[in-house]
Amino acid sequence: MPTATEVLKKEHQAILKMVEASEAVAGRLRQGEKIRPEILNTIQEFFQIFADQCHHGKEEDIFYPLLEARGVPKTGGPLGVMFDEHEQGRALVRRMRQASEAYASGAESSGQGWGQATEEYATLLRSHIYKEDMVLFPMAERVLSSSELERVAEDFEKLEVEKMGAGTHERLHAKMARLLEEVYAVK
Numbered sequence: 001m002p003t004a005t006e007v008l009k010k011e012h013q014a015i016l017k018m019v020e021a022s023e024a025v026a027g028r029l030r031q032g033e034k035i036r037p038e039i040l041n042t043i044q045e046f047f048q049i050f051a052d053q054c055h056h057g058k059e060e061d062i063f064y065p066l067l068e069a070r071g072v073p074k075t076g077g078p079l080g081v082m083f084d085e086h087e088q089g090r091a092l093v094r095r096m097r098q099a100s101e102a103y104a105s106g107a108e109s110s111g112q113g114w115g116q117a118t119e120e121y122a123t124l125l126r127s128h129i130y131k132e133d134m135v136l137f138p139m140a141e142r143v144l145s146s147s148e149l150e151r152v153a154e155d156f157e158k159l160e161v162e163k164m165g166a167g168t169h170e171r172l173h174a175k176m177a178r179l180l181e182e183v184y185a186v187k
Helices: 004-030 037-069 078-104 110-143 146-164 168-185
Strands: none
Touching: 004 037, 004 110, 004 146, 004 168, 037 078, 037 110, 037 146, 037 168, 078 110, 146 168
């Protein structure tokens, strides 16, 4: 059974793949290339559903509260920073959604807005993931026992089914794989 930090790190790798793909698309938009609106929408949806609802949901509903209960400070501490960055990310994903909707409606100039929000989100996520992987998760592995980390991973699975429905995680990964193929195949 994987531990909570192993689950979250694995999800970080999937998120970073989509960050790279989003930056590639943003670069194409910046160069004036026309992109299928579905690509913008799929990337934004992935960040909204997988990165935020699924991944950040696990952290905010289960992982962070347990760490706080074990003495990791929220206010003025690492957990507060993580929560703040989640909120910043949500605002950027909303901007991406608004821009992708406008782009799909024919406002091609909104592709630049999508690209800007995407690049800001990519910068935020890379920094956020680094802090979690290199600071918060090692801290968690010191304050939580191995059995607790395994139990939290089990709780993650339950939360995922309750919040998103059975099989959603797998469907999102399949959708991500198709999108990555398309983004990197289209030149």
